[in-house]
Amino acid sequence: MENLPENIKPGRESILEPPLQMSDEDFRSLRDFINRYCGIYFDVQAKFLLERRLTQQLRHHRIRNFRDYYFFLKYDPRREEELNTLAEILTTNETYFFREDYQLKALTEEILPEIAETKKPEILLPSEKCLRIWSAGCSSGEEAYTLAILTHDHPLLKKWTVEIFASDISNQVLTLARKGVYRESAFRVTQDVYRRRYFEPAEDGFRVRNEIRRLVTFGHLNLLDEERIKMLKPQDIIMCRNVIIYFDRESRRRVIKSFFERLRPGGFLLLGHSESLMNLSTDFILRHFKNDMVYQKPGPGAPPGGAK
Numbered sequence: 211m212e213n214l215p216e217n218i219k220p221g222r223e224s225i226l227e228p229p230l231q232m233s234d235e236d237f238r239s240l241r242d243f244i245n246r247y248c249g250i251y252f253d254v255q256a257k258f259l260l261e262r263r264l265t266q267q268l269r270h271h272r273i274r275n276f277r278d279y280y281f282f283l284k285y286d287p288r289r290e291e292e293l294n295t296l297a298e299i300l301t302t303n304e305t306y307f308f309r310e311d312y313q314l315k316a317l318t319e320e321i322l323p324e325i326a327e328t329k330k331p332e333i334l335l336p337s338e339k340c341l342r343i344w345s346a347g348c349s350s351g352e353e354a355y356t357l358a359i360l361t362h363d364h365p366l367l368k369k370w371t372v373e374i375f376a377s378d379i380s381n382q383v384l385t386l387a388r389k390g391v392y393r394e395s396a397f398r399v400t401q402d403v404y405r406r407r408y409f410e411p412a413e414d415g416f417r418v419r420n421e422i423r424r425l426v427t428f429g430h431l432n433l434l435d436e437e438r439i440k441m442l443k444p445q446d447i448i449m450c451r452n453v454i455i456y457f458d459r460e461s462r463r464r465v466i467k468s469f470f471e472r473l474r475p476g477g478f479l480l481l482g483h484s485e486s487l488m489n490l491s492t493d494f495i496l497r498h499f500k501n502d503m504v505y506q507k508p509g510p511g512a513p514p515g516g517a518k
């Protein structure tokens with residue numbers, strides 16, 4: 211599995227106390243359990259990292275060995291809470307505003323105009339058109355607010371209702387996202403004009419202005435939870451970047467299948483620059499736009515039967 215050592219954020223484990231020993235059998239049990247829970251897959255090279263990172267949880271709960279911790283995760287009444295903590299400990303949350311600008315250019319210059327031209331009003335909203343975007347694996351919210359800024363500014367969407375749903379498995383990052391206050395590093399590629407227009411100085415950084423915040427709803431959602439995903443409204447665009455690279459192939463397949471089902475016919479799937487649907491799904495059409503390649507569910511506005 212690529213990227214595995216980066217799965218684990220540095221600096222969480224104690225440097226004062228040595229990690230507890232994890233047997234190969236316990237490693238496999240815990241690895242498979244974590245994989246079934248959230249899709250993240252640790253290969254054998256990451257064993258020592260998992261050992262070090264989980265040691266703090268064993269110490270915290272006064273559990274003596276990894277076997278008992280595995281049973282704790284499976285059967286203890288506090289397991290839900292512990293799984294939330296695991297999501298915090300084991301995920302990487304790196305993100306920033308306006309990440310992968312060529313894809314955002316494809317979005318504003320090619321995809322949104324196409325949607326504006328082809329999307330029909332919905333039965334429930336006959337008098338206005340509605341655009342729904344889902345930022346799946348949104349981390350601390352920079353991606354979702356970027357989408358909100360770009361749609362808010364878009365000349366073709368002036369009369370549209372825009373709904374952006376942003377989700378993550380980690381409650382910690384969702385709390386930051388809802389707060390909407392960011393430090394300098396989040397703006398590493400943000401043009402000044404956006405910062406001036408859509409952020410206001412706050413005590414500990416810059417706060418997203420209300421006109422942008424109100425476009426985004428944040429929610430806790432595990433991307434492997436197909437039943438809850440089915441409850442989302444049909445989406446025009448799903449953006450899921452730098453999330454499934456940490457998953458094994460079977461979990462990626464499951465997530466992509468859920469995305470396919472949640473997109474409205476003709477909707478778009480935007481993955482990270484190093485991610486593709488190769489060996490995962492043949493259901494989508496690969497669209498070669500000027501600025502980027504993106505996936506589209508067959509339907510209104512999509513080229514018939516293949517790439518355009």
Ligand SMILES: C[S@@+](CC[C@H](N)C(=O)[O-])C[C@H]1O[C@@H](n2cnc3c(N)ncnc32)[C@H](O)[C@@H]1O
Pocket residue numbers: 247248249250297301302303304305306309346347348349350353377378379380383431432433434450451452453482
């Ligand atoms: C590297 S961040 C990507 C943030 C943003 N999409 C970007 O590209 O800048 C990956 C995020 O995926 C989330 N994540 C990992 N596994 C998940 C799962 N099973 N369900 C939902 N979110 C998950 C992590 O908590 C983390 O915040």
